[in-house]
Amino acid sequence: MTEYTSLEKIRLQKLEELRAEGIEAYPTRARRTHMSTEAISEFESKEKNGVEIKTTLAGRLRASRSMGKVTFAHIEDGAGKIQLFVRANELGKERVDFFNKMLDLGDFIQAEGVMFRTKSGEVSLHVHDFSLLAKSISPLPAAKDETLEDGTVIRHAALEHPELRARQRYADLAVNPQVRETFRKRAAIVRSLQNFLDDQGFLEVETPILQPLYGGAAARPFTTHHNELEQDMYLRISFELYLKRLLVGNLEKVYEIGRDFRNEGVSFKHNPEFTQLEFYWAYADYFQVMELTEQMVSYVADKVLGTQKIKFKEHEIDLTPPWKRLEMRTGILETSGVDIAEHKTAEELFKAIKSEHPKQTPDPKATRGKLIDFLLSEFLEPTLIQPTFLYNYPRDISPLAKSIPGDPLTVERFEGYVAGFELCNAFTELNDPLDQEQRFIEMGRDYEADDEEKHPLDEDYLRAMRYGMPPNGGFGMGVDRLAMLLLNKHSIREVLLFPALRNEE
RNA sequence: GGGCGCGUAGCUCAAUGGUAGAGCAGCGGCCUUUUAAGCCGUUUGUUGAGGGUUCGAGCCCCUCCGCGCUCACCA
Numbered sequence: 293m294t295e296y297t298s299l300e301k302i303r304l305q306k307l308e309e310l311r312a313e314g315i316e317a318y319p320t321r322a323r324r325t326h327m328s329t330e331a332i333s334e335f336e337s338k339e340k341n342g343v344e345i346k347t348t349l350a351g352r353l354r355a356s357r358s359m360g361k362v363t364f365a366h367i368e369d370g371a372g373k374i375q376l377f378v379r380a381n382e383l384g385k386e387r388v389d390f391f392n393k394m395l396d397l398g399d400f401i402q403a404e405g406v407m408f409r410t411k412s413g414e415v416s417l418h419v420h421d422f423s424l425l426a427k428s429i430s431p432l433p434a435a436k437d438e439t440l441e442d443g444t445v446i447r448h449a450a451l452e453h454p455e456l457r458a459r460q461r462y463a464d465l466a467v468n469p470q471v472r473e474t475f476r477k478r479a480a481i482v483r484s485l486q487n488f489l490d491d492q493g494f495l496e497v498e499t500p501i502l503q504p505l506y507g508g509a510a511a512r513p514f515t516t517h518h519n520e521l522e523q524d525m526y527l528r529i530s531f532e533l534y535l536k537r538l539l540v541g542n543l544e545k546v547y548e549i550g551r552d553f554r555n556e557g558v559s560f561k562h563n564p565e566f567t568q569l570e571f572y573w574a575y576a577d578y579f580q581v582m583e584l585t586e587q588m589v590s591y592v593a594d595k596v597l598g599t600q601k602i603k604f605k606e607h608e609i610d611l612t613p614p615w616k617r618l619e620m621r622t623g624i625l626e627t628s629g630v631d632i633a634e635h636k637t638a639e640e641l642f643k644a645i646k647s648e649h650p651k652q653t654p655d656p657k658a659t660r661g662k663l664i665d666f667l668l669s670e671f672l673e674p675t676l677i678q679p680t681f682l683y684n685y686p687r688d689i690s691p692l693a694k695s696i697p698g699d700p701l702t703v704e705r706f707e708g709y710v711a712g713f714e715l716c717n718a719f720t721e722l723n724d725p726l727d728q729e730q731r732f733i734e735m736g737r738d739y740e741a742d743d744e745e746k747h748p749l750d751e752d753y754l755r756a757m758r759y760g761m762p763p764n765g766g767f768g769m770g771v772d773r774l775a776m777l778l779l780n781k782h783s784i785r786e787v788l789l790f791p792a793l794r795n796e797e
Numbered sequence: 798g799g800g801c802g803c804g805u806a807g808c809u810c811a812a813u814g815g816u817a818g819a820g821c822a823g824c825g826g827c828c829u830u831u832u833a834a835g836c837c838g839u840u841u842g843u844u845g846a847g848g849g850u851u852c853g854a855g856c857c858c859c860u861c862c863g864c865g866c867u868c869a870c871c872a
Contacts, residue, residue, distance in 0.1 A: 362829040449809040
């Protein structure tokens with residue numbers, strides 16, 4: 293049974309009274325002729341001519357100030373807010389009382405009348421009739437807006453609790469317009485990415501989310517089971533192996549934007565399901581992918597924000613191409629003093645790190661690649677504020693990337709860093725089926741038999757590769773992270789409508 | 798999963814171990830151009846849950862739940 297608060301009980305009582313008077317609190321149909329902003333701008337453009345503008349508006353009651361026989365109220369619709377002027381002269385004392393007593397903040401109503409300007413100058417609707425469209429039983433988290441003389445709006449008692457905002461996103465959206473704006477912009481970001489790639493001749497495709505095997509990244513999967521097929525299945529951890537199968541099928545430029553699922557920890561930049569963009573581009577290498585990446589991200593910033601100069605936390609970031617290129621070896625050497633090229637085994641590299649930085653505690657059992665990753669995140673990453681392509685990665689943490697000709701320890705891979713965090717990851721893709729098989733086997737050896745990160749060998753993927761895969765450049769980017777970066781949001785939860793949360797109770 | 802912190806009215810927040818409060822919202826009034834409207838009056842609580850210490854616990858201790866920050870895994 294629902295437990296009602298005292299405030300809710302009062303509203304339920306009003307519902308009873310409405311019913312007793314034969315008034316439908318949830319009528320089937322509504323009427324609206326104008327959005328709030330349309331009504332205002334139409335009035336302003338015709339105000340001088342004295343043309344009467346009749347409108348019917350619909351929206352949510354957000355504020356109400358009764359002065360006895362006159363009430364000022366604001367309703368909010370999809371476009372903005374507009375003031376209603378409700379007066380006994382037109383409606384009679386009874387209807388004004390009804391407005392004041394039977395309507396509550398949060399109710400959806402419609403009101404028809406004529407546009408006018410109040411003494412204090414606000415364009416408003418002079419209401420001739422109104423009706424309830426949907427009763428609100430639970431009071432929305434109360435918030436009041438104060439508009440200062442300079443136009444700044446201050447929110448008082450706004451819903452701020454991060455848990456409530458995420459758990460009850462509907463209430464958050466209802467009372468915090470800037471949250472609605474965030475998600476409109478997020479949609480615009482995704483649309484711009486699609487437009488950009490479409491214009492470049494890429495084909496948008498959809499590949500299986502439910503997979504018999506998982507692969508393409510180092511992460512633990514979510515496992516599920518198909519009853520009729522009597523087999524376990526996995527939610528995908530990346531799109532890579534399926535998209536590259538399409539290159540075998542002569543689709544030369546493909547991309548997918550969709551959900552990945554990784555059974556890992558949750559943090560300000562990790563959600564168990566997140567939106568990923570991956571594209572694969574036949575006959576391109578990682579340098580070409582770099583150029584396309586900087587063009588794509590700056591294009592999106594331009595379309596969504598109208599500028600390539602963005603703010604993130606205390607940083608001013610310029611996304612205008614070209615972005616800085618920094619070889620990983622050089623970057624690590626400059627920031628940590630360790631030259632990874634001088635230490636070709638894990639043991640040597642470990643000693644070098646310890647002698648250069650006695651206080652640091654890298655994992656003594658780590659592979660050479662993992663040690664390099666340690667140096668990267670500990671020393672180099674925090675310095676990469678302006679957009680930077682960090683390129684040439686150790687082979688053993690990049691099992692799907694192609695080696696640099698003449699350098700068997702290094703692969704043609706880059707990651708794009710902005711504001712100190714990793715935005716994207718790309719490489720010249722490995723297209724040699726025999727080498728790929730070796731890599732899979734090598735990678736399997738790095739893990740204990742029961743290691744959850746140990747990945748199954750995808751025989752079908754190797755079968756596809758054996759038909760022949762064109763040389764190609766591949767790319768992956770967390771779309772949520774791009775949204776965080778462009779919208780200056782410092783937690784992934786701010787750019788996810790319904791982030792993963794533990795069950796209540 | 799580890800460490801640190803937080804949880805008080807519908808919302809935002811107070812309250813030395815000593816009667817649980819304020820503003821807004823709500824409810825009852827007054828008010829025909831207000832806009833965080835104003836004025837008078839007034840209600841609202843299992844202080845996240847459970848246990849313990851104490852004459853007495855919102856406050857101290859323990860367990861649990863949820864969230865935040867952070868570390869690890871990862872993108």
